[in-house]
Amino acid sequence: MKSKMIVGFVMTALCVNLAFAVEDIHTGTVVVGSGISGMKAAIDLKTAKKDVVVVEKMPFMGGTTNLAAQYFVVVETEPQTKAGKTLTVADYLKRKEKTGLSKEALLREAEQLYAADGIVKWLNDNGAELTRVVSDYQIGIAGGTSLGPRLMQVMSKKAKEVGVPVKLNTKAVALIIEDGKVKGIEVEQGKGIEVEQGKGIEVEQGKEKYKIFADNVVLATGGFANNPALMERYAPEWKGLPTTTAKGSTGDAIILGQPLKVLVEEPAEVYLNPSMHSQDGNNVSMSAARLEGGIIVNLKGERFCDDYTPNYTTMSRLMMKQPEGKSFVIIDDKSMKASKRLQGFKQKGYFVEAPTVAELAKKIGVPAENLEKTIKRYSEFVKNGKDEDFGRKYNMKTDFTTPPYYATSTTPGVQTTPGGVKTNSFMQARTTDGKIIPNVYVVGEASKGTATVYGMWSGTKAAEHILSK
Numbered sequence: 218m219k220s221k222m223i224v225g226f227v228m229t230a231l232c233v234n235l236a237f238a239v240e241d242i243h244t245g246t247v248v249v250g251s252g253i254s255g256m257k258a259a260i261d262l263k264t265a266k267k268d269v270v271v272v273e274k275m276p277f278m279g280g281t282t283n284l285a286a287q288y289f290v291v292v293e294t295e296p297q298t299k300a301g302k303t304l305t306v307a308d309y310l311k312r313k314e315k316t317g318l319s320k321e322a323l324l325r326e327a328e329q330l331y332a333a334d335g336i337v338k339w340l341n342d343n344g345a346e347l348t349r350v351v352s353d354y355q356i357g358i359a360g361g362t363s364l365g366p367r368l369m370q371v372m373s374k375k376a377k378e379v380g381v382p383v384k385l386n387t388k389a390v391a392l393i394i395e396d397g398k399v400k401g402i403e404v405e406q407g408k409g410i411e412v413e414q415g416k417g418i419e420v421e422q423g424k425e426k427y428k429i430f431a432d433n434v435v436l437a438t439g440g441f442a443n444n445p446a447l448m449e450r451y452a453p454e455w456k457g458l459p460t461t462t463a464k465g466s467t468g469d470a471i472i473l474g475q476p477l478k479v480l481v482e483e484p485a486e487v488y489l490n491p492s493m494h495s496q497d498g499n500n501v502s503m504s505a506a507r508l509e510g511g512i513i514v515n516l517k518g519e520r521f522c523d524d525y526t527p528n529y530t531t532m533s534r535l536m537m538k539q540p541e542g543k544s545f546v547i548i549d550d551k552s553m554k555a556s557k558r559l560q561g562f563k564q565k566g567y568f569v570e571a572p573t574v575a576e577l578a579k580k581i582g583v584p585a586e587n588l589e590k591t592i593k594r595y596s597e598f599v600k601n602g603k604d605e606d607f608g609r610k611y612n613m614k615t616d617f618t619t620p621p622y623y624a625t626s627t628t629p630g631v632q633t634t635p636g637g638v639k640t641n642s643f644m645q646a647r648t649t650d651g652k653i654i655p656n657v658y659v660v661g662e663a664s665k666g667t668a669t670v671y672g673m674w675s676g677t678k679a680a681e682h683i684l685s686k
């Protein structure tokens with residue numbers, strides 16, 4: 218009886234919600250996208266007592282940020298210094314310069330890295346536990362917990378604390394442009410969502426359209442790896458590759474900005490994930506396995522590169538040249554136990570497991586003799602601290618002396634698309650005719666950058682500029 222009444226109440230609430238048209242809204246800033254970059258901009262604005270509204274087209278917050286696997290790329294932060302890491306930002310940038318990074322990208326990275334200590338502190342003050350110093354340029358969450366979900370926990374808790382309104386299932390479909398000026402956005406909201414949200418249910422009963430008028434628009438819509446047409450147009454070399462990105466990464470900043478002729482990088486930079494595992498219709502990043510010391514072998518059971526090459530594009534190209542384009546990441550139980558993320562994947566059945574290297578080889582169809590030889594040789598390198606075959610320098614933590622052994626098949630996939638809408642240093646959008654759009658900001662992966670640190674940094678920059686107006 219009681220449960221019937223609850224169902225009746227919910228149905229009534231749903232119908233009441235459906236009966237009313239949604240009214241237009243007026244606010245100071247509308248942020249499109251609830252990943253790390255959009256949420257940081259919104260939190261900073263609301264903390265400074267400014268009016269802000271976040272719209273998110275999915276039934277949940279966090280986009281690709283939810284998927285961020287393992288580590289923050291930062292240098293010279295307090296946890297690193299405390300752990301005795303001496304790499305300076307200047308030295309790290311010299312290292313990056315050698316990889317052929319453009320001057321513009323280097324400058325942006327420099328600004329971001331010099332701000333990193335403050336970013337890590339802000340996150341840790343809000344409960345992130347970014348304390349696991351993995352290397353001189355990487356910090357992870359304590360206990361090897363996945364990075365992205367923890368970051369989104371922090372952002373949503375903080376957003377609630379300061380009172381940022383987040384409208385789920387609400388998609389920005391166009392910019393409102395009057396007399397050449399941007400006045401806000403038009404949105405489509407799934408009907409009945411107010412009642413259904415929180416349960417993560419998308420209600421497809423037609424869409425309610427309304428307008429959000431705002432002095433500033435922050436486009437924080439993420440990348441475009443899930444939009445095949447944009448991949449073909451802006452990143453043709455990698456079209457057709459599977460992707461590890463979120464469903465909502467469809468390049469909406471590029472699409473929304475088209476009437477304003479926003480400048481888009483061409484060909485766009487694409488970051489590949491050289492350790493993508495596909496199973497049960499999911500593409501997941503297994504980079505944690507390499508981070509914890511894993512090696513990559515081909516179908517012959519042989520290593521073919523520095524398995525931790527920080528340049529993922531080079532590594533992905535090498536992987537595609539291997540027999541049948543197939544590779545496996547191999548780890549031992551020590552690596553497995555070091556990472557909660559990997560243990561989660563093991564539970565899902567993403568790893569093949571065996572008590573000996575020879576049996577593991579048999580299970581994955583590579584010559585046992587070769588795999589044994591490869592692992593024996595590599596474990597000598599770990600003991601001596603020198604990879605004589607490929608010069609691997611990072612995370613050589615596994616000497617493969619702790620059975621059982623694990624393997625997971627891996628291929629390259631498109632991880633992020635940091636090419637995107639170009640901005641000035643205040644994150645204001647640039648146009649193809651060299652103009653700046655003063656009240657349209659593009660942050661995070663939607664602009665020229667990637668990774669969660671960049672999301673934090675660029676969201677902060679946009680908010681700072683809005684507050685300075």
Ligand SMILES: Cc1cc2nc3c(=O)[nH]c(=O)nc-3n(C[C@H](O)[C@H](O)[C@H](O)COP(=O)(O)OP(=O)(O)OC[C@H]3O[C@@H](n4cnc5c(N)ncnc54)[C@H](O)[C@@H]3O)c2cc1C
Binds near residue numbers: 274
């Ligand atoms: C598998 C994987 C592993 C990764 N690992 C790491 C890592 O270890 N370390 C690291 O630093 N980075 C990592 N990254 C990269 C990092 O996750 C992203 O670059 C970063 O989180 C992007 O944040 P964002 O705020 O720009 O976008 P997102 O987090 O993608 O947020 C964008 C949001 O905008 C919403 N949206 C889009 N269009 C609209 C619209 N029209 N209206 C309303 N809402 C809209 C989307 O639904 C989404 O929620 C990884 C990425 C992937 C895919």
